[in-house]
Amino acid sequence: MDFILEAAVRAVKTLFATDISAESLSLQQTRKEFEGDITIVVFPLTKFSQKPPEQTGTVLGEFLVNEVEAIESFNVIKGFLNLSLKNSYWINVFYQTINQPDFGSFPSNGKKVMVEYSSPNTNKPLHLGHVRNNLLGYSVAEILKANGYEVIKANLVNDRGIHICKSMIAWEKFGNGETPESSGLKGDHLVGKYYVIFDKEYKKQIEALKNQGETEEQAKKNAPLIKEAQEMLQKWEQGDEHVIALWKKMNCWVYAGFEETYKKLGVDFDQYYYESNTYLSGKDIVEEGLEKGVFFKKADGSVWIDLTAEGLDEKLVLRADGTSVYITQDLGTAQLKYNQYHADKAINVVGNEQDYHFKVLFLILKKLGRSWAEGLYHLSYGMVDLPSGKMKSREGTVVDADDLIAEMEATAKGQTDILGKATDFPEEEKQNLYHIIGMGALKYFLLKVEPKKRLLFDPNESVDFQGHTGPFIQYTYARIRSVLNKGGFKSDTVFMPVKTVSAVEKDLIIQLEQFPAFLTEAAINYSPAVIANYVYELAKLYNKFYHEESILKAEEEMVKGFRLQLSYVAANSIKKAMQMLGIEVPERM
Structure with a gap:
């Protein structure tokens, strides 16, 4: 509707002796309960006309009907000028614009954007929350593609950490060599089964220790299962052959299961990233941050950043034992993605429970001098509930x-x-x-x-x-x-x-x-x-x-x-x- 905006700019200059820009005018579709096709909001123009909104709208409408061939009539409702366009105009729009092969798509705009979604954990199958994530990420990628962007669909797989070790320990202790083939279960379902088993056995151990006089907090730390999981994580980071072999075997089961689900959902990816590859890069960035004085080390050897001046708090970026935390991995992943694609924008599709995490992540990258951090965006989304209530994967009540x-x-x-x-x-x-x-x-x-x-x-x-x-x-x-x-x-x-x-x-x-x-x-x-x-x-x-x-x-x-x-x-x-x-x-x- 540029021609209406241009005519309205001319009208304001002619009628009210004032130069305005087209951007300063508000054009919108006329509401269904009123006659008209296009509405101009008149209120901002009254300061130029020195007339009430209805009079301003009337003189503006009269000018536009006389000056613009396509406009048939007008009416004014308070401060809104409703314009009706001629049938001939809409017929021309149909034949010249709508009824064309390229209608509804845009040419390339020369910009590149990465949309990262799904981000599954390899200790459980995808659930209803993942479904919203996958569908949202895929759709945003397709919408950006239709708008002329070059789009890279990325999936960051959370394939390491204490939660992964929980499934591994449980399978070792209680699995009796069970496999997807022997059980008839999809690989992700089988591994998820042992994540649930870990939680049940862990709770039994906590209760036993509490009965022996320990507090809840002490029992959670001292339960043998959690200690074994923590020890396994340290062995994994040290490259222990047995742990790595078990990790690879169980992850392969999960990936095969994921692919089946992705196919059913109709989503796909151009690039996979694995946190097992990115956390080391994150540790290098932590060292860089220490050298630059962005991070500081506490007496126990843990590394932190102080964000209290920005209204946040102190954030741990590396544990005292040298193992990484989520932010460590995400720093490495962000750098890896930029190095590989140099995207103008990188969108992370992650639930709103991680709002604070991404605020901290983006702020740290800016403090480290990463100019491309301005293009990072967290597409935060709300959780999905069912009539039966909220889901908890470790308790086995997740909606698969x-x-x-x-x-x-x-x-x-x-x-x-x-x-x-x-x-x-x-x-x-x-x-x-x-x-x-x-x-x-x-x-x-x-x-x-x-x-x-x-x-x-x-x-x-x-x-x-x-x-x-x-x-x-x-x-x-x-x-x-x-x-x-x-x-x-x-x-x-x-x-x-x-x-x-x-x-x-x-x-x-x-x-x-x-x-x-x-x-x-x-x-x-x-x-x-x-x-x-x-x-x-x-x-x-x-x-x-x-x-x-x-x-x-x-x-x-x-x-x-x-x-x-x-x-x-x-x-x-x-x-x-x-x-x-x-x-x-x-x-x-």
Whole structure:
């Protein structure tokens, strides 16, 4: 709408003898309850006009109607000038902009961004929290790609540390050589089983020591199992052959399990990083920080940074025994990623319980003189709850990602069969449809909410073909494909342009025309919710158009051709938007 902004700037200069910039004007879509297409907020202009908002809006509206061919009429509601554009303008927008092959995508902007997501621990399978993380990271990466960025999707695997050693010790002590093959369990599930066993046995030992007179805190430190795990971690860092061999074997089981889950989720990665490789680099950075006086060493040999001047606190960066902590590894990882890709921006998709950690990490890197630290961003997101309550992996009450996917497919099957949407499908196509709908329901439900918000996930609510859901949008796409097939539509067919459009057709054109703007907004805010809610409104509007206007039985061939073209563009935009959310759309259902 640059032409309206330019005309408004001219109007202010002519009417009020004042030069203003286009950026100082606020342009927005007219609210549905008012007549008009575009609204100019008039309040800031009253200081130039020396008139009340209604009078300012009126004289501005009169000027614009006279000066701009595309503007048909205007009305003023308090301090808002609502402009109605001519049908001919929207018809031209459709043919010249929307009905073009490259609509809804941007050329390369020459910038590089890394999106790091998933970040699993190799002591347990992926769970519902990981699902939101993976879907959010993948979608943000796809949205940035569509905006012209070169995107690297990265996965930092937490494959070392005391929690990994807990699973290893438990398997050694209680596993009797059990393997994924002998147990029939996925490798990540098998290792997760021993993480739970460790916790149960550890609690038994704590209770036994408390019964012998130790305090809770003493018992936690003195329990034999935790001491063995700590000793194993030290041996691992010293390169003990037996410990390293066991670590590699169990990690391989986990990685095979992860890959299965990633495939089901439909997410992928361009680059993997492993904390077992990055923590040493972090130790080098700690040495550098000591030399520069950024860090200091306490009497026990532990290394810290004092951030109290910045309103934070003192932060441990290396333990007294020389073993690294999370911040050590993350310093090394950040440096490694920059050295490899020199990305303009690096986004870390991590839950909001780590907000403080990333604030400290980014601040330390800036204090160390890393200019690229300005491009680091923590995409913080809220936790996911189920009606049954919060999850705790060490207690074995976690909602496993594989189980959740299976449940979503079963729920999709139940809803699809009840509604008879796949009765004539071959069995293989049915099963594929259940997966597409189930995953579409899961992904859309998790992505339609702003990332920062905590959400309650209800599987049954998510698979509703009439609600604010993925399946509703998927069904709309399949409906459009059906219309196009019945109409024998081919994308290269040339139709005579129409001279006029109905109110609902105009509304649909306006919604489609806004797609690039919403795409840009989603990229700026790293928010798939922007795209999710846009495409829902588009699907709703298409269904209104479908019910109000005859497409295949239109009286004129020209009108039929236009409506088929409009349907085709709507289908393409829905498909593009859903792909950015990582959601497949079925060609029929």
